[in-house]
Amino acid sequence: MKNVVISGSGLYxxxxxxxxxxxxxxxxxxxxxxxxxNAPRIAAGELPAMVHSxxxxxxxxxxxxxxxxxxxxxxxxxxRMRPKFAPRPDExxxxxxxxxxxxxxxALAAAGKTGADIDGVLCAAANMQxxxxxxxxxxxxxxxxxxxxxxxxxxxxSATFAIEQAANAVKSGSAKCVLVVNPEITSAHLEWRDRxxxxxxxxxxxxxxxxxxxxxxxxxxxxxxGTRLVTQYSNNIRNNxxxxxxxxxxDPDARDKTFMQEGRKVFKEVVPMAAAHIERxxxxxxxxxxxxxxxxxHQANLGMNQLIxxxxxxxxxxxxxxxxxxxxxxxxxxxxxxxxxxxxxxxLKAGDLGxxxxxxxxYSIGSVVVRRV
Numbered sequence: 598m599k600n601v602v603i604s605g606s607g608l609y610x611x612x613x614x615x616x617x618x619x620x621x622x623x624x625x626x627x628x629x630x631x632x633x634x635n636a637p638r639i640a641a642g643e644l645p646a647m648v649h650s651x652x653x654x655x656x657x658x659x660x661x662x663x664x665x666x667x668x669x670x671x672x673x674x675x676x677r678m679r680p681k682f683a684p685r686p687d688e689x690x691x692x693x694x695x696x697x698x699x700x701x702x703x704a705l706a707a708a709g710k711t712g713a714d715i716d717g718v719l720c721a722a723a724n725m726q727x728x729x730x731x732x733x734x735x736x737x738x739x740x741x742x743x744x745x746x747x748x749x750x751x752x753x754x755s756a757t758f759a760i761e762q763a764a765n766a767v768k769s770g771s772a773k774c775v776l777v778v779n780p781e782i783t784s785a786h787l788e789w790r791d792r793x794x795x796x797x798x799x800x801x802x803x804x805x806x807x808x809x810x811x812x813x814x815x816x817x818x819x820x821x822x823g824t825r826l827v828t829q830y831s832n833n834i835r836n837n838x839x840x841x842x843x844x845x846x847x848d849p850d851a852r853d854k855t856f857m858q859e860g861r862k863v864f865k866e867v868v869p870m871a872a873a874h875i876e877r878x879x880x881x882x883x884x885x886x887x888x889x890x891x892x893x894x895h896q897a898n899l900g901m902n903q904l905i906x907x908x909x910x911x912x913x914x915x916x917x918x919x920x921x922x923x924x925x926x927x928x929x930x931x932x933x934x935x936x937x938x939x940x941x942x943x944x945l946k947a948g949d950l951g952x953x954x955x956x957x958x959x960y961s962i963g964s965v966v967v968r969r970v
Contacts, residue, residue, distance in 0.1 A: 600810035601764045603819040605708025606939040609700040609802035613669035617652045625649045626675035655796040660899025664799030664927035678789040693726040694735040696802040697780040704804035709814040716744030717772035721759035723930040753957025755931035761824035763807035774808040781930040788855040799927035803935035818970040825878045833859040834958035871956045872908040890949040896923040896933030
């Protein structure tokens, strides 16, 4: 089997930032409008009054301080509370493909490649803009890549699951150089009107180039020592939006058609699962967690990440061992661990060991153990 490396990464960052203060102001204005509208039913005990959010609540619950979004005005409009995107004609590049191409070009440049060098494109994200044709095929065409492309969705673990598929394709010889892109337009499936989750997500796109080590020309190469995936069914993170909705005659704006989670249950159940998963993966490769120079973890919750790494190494840790990008980007679904890798790997030396790990709906956990070449 060939050695396989990650030879380049890229990051698309949207043009707009929403701070917690801005978000709280908009949410509270929305809450006031709803309380005024439903005052008779609230007084009669038929509906609970909406409770205000606060910056302190958000930062204590998550560690998030801001998020990047593709549209700011629609989200902060108390009468709308969701992004507003202009529809594009079918012959125009779609929004998801547009941000994917931006991140992909950065990753290709970092790897010293062009679109023509790519013979596999995997578009892996928590939600796709459409069912078909596959977003990956559109991205492939826009980059002038050959081979094949397909979409895949494992929620917040989509990126790590795709890296395994890319590495396996290179090892088997079905592709020589694979592009993995993670366009996460999470603002479109977040319920901005729900106090418990209105602050969680932000938009972004990441990309990595995966290729055989003997064809890599980049000086920034990370040999993939092993990948491991696991899923365990859980209803605690869910989104019921889908093509069957119109046949069920359900409300397309119903609460279950956007992101929902039982946050406390997720925290309690996923922390031990993720820590045990990483520890077993490292052990089977002949390593101990204390040998890892850096953990690039999924970015959903500050406390969750800190507790996972503490379980692994037996002590409190800082950003050097497990960088946090959550405060600036918020939760970016599958892209979070890749942002952490992209922004926090340049200082590592040849021989240093690292772990990219995601965990999310499914439940799904994916880990990629890498060593700097």
